[in-house]
Amino acid sequence: MFQNRAEAGEQLADLLAERGVEADLVVGIPRGALPVARPVADRLDADLDVVVSKKMGAPHNEELAIGAVASDGSAWRNDDLIARLGVEESYVEREREQTAQSAREKLRAYRGTDEPPDVSGRRVVVVDDGVATGATARACLRQVRGRGAERVVLAVPVGSPDSLPALDPFADEVVAVETPPGFQAVGQFYRDFRQVTDAEARNYLDR
Known part of the structure; x- marks a missing residue:
């Protein structure tokens, strides 16, 4: 159980560092992933941007x-x-x-543009606040891979133990802090899972 997305991001950042994951770019899936992705980008000393699906x-x-x-x-x-x-x-x-x-x-x-971030030849970590079905994560990973990323890692604080293995073919590595049994929805593993507004999410990019 995570207190909020920021704490989940800190735990995810610790796990990625422990596993030796390196990144040139961290991309969060708006809106809820940005509070998670910010501490990950800071810990990995990587740029932070967005990928949308x-x-x-x-x-x-x-x-x-x-x-x-x-x-x-x-x-x-x-x-x-x-x-x-x-x-x-x-x-x-x-x-x-x-x-x-x-x-x-x-x-x-x-x-401010229709053009996604440049991922060509870069090591990219795709972050979401959790994976339930994995549909949006699949599309994001497919885009990042298709645009020439050198290495693609999917990183989430929590994910369904049924859905996460199905994402393995879309990434070089899938990292999750928790894959709890009895998974029903991402929000059940956060004490504070209030909706993140676009304005709040953009603030994480501006830091």
Whole structure:
């Protein structure tokens, strides 16, 4: 149990340092990851930036993710779920385009540009405040890898023991402080899991 995201970031930073992880760049997934990513970037003496992705919702159930799309349009699709639900390809493509646009708008709000941070040839640590299904993390990792990062590490304070192993193919290393049994939601492992506003999250980038 973490007191808040800042404490979780300190513990994650300690674990990464203990494991000898080195980074040129730490990227947090807005909004909740920025308070976690700041102490990680400070500890690893790395730049801090953002990587943005958003979930694609299923028809008539936006909370059910059939995939996720990063700001550059790169996507991860849950093809098994898409087939099981009988989702038409036209819907998936339309949802991908709309979700990519939304992710670009979020990126622009943080960086002032549609262009993601330059990761080419750099060692990159992707940070989130936790992993439940891992949909958004997959899309972010795919984008970072696809844009030429030398090494990609996913780092989270807490993650589902069912979902985290499925992320191994998307990163060179996956690091989590806790992978507790009985995982239901990320927020259950934080005493303070209040929503982070965009303004608050941007403050972590400005330090």
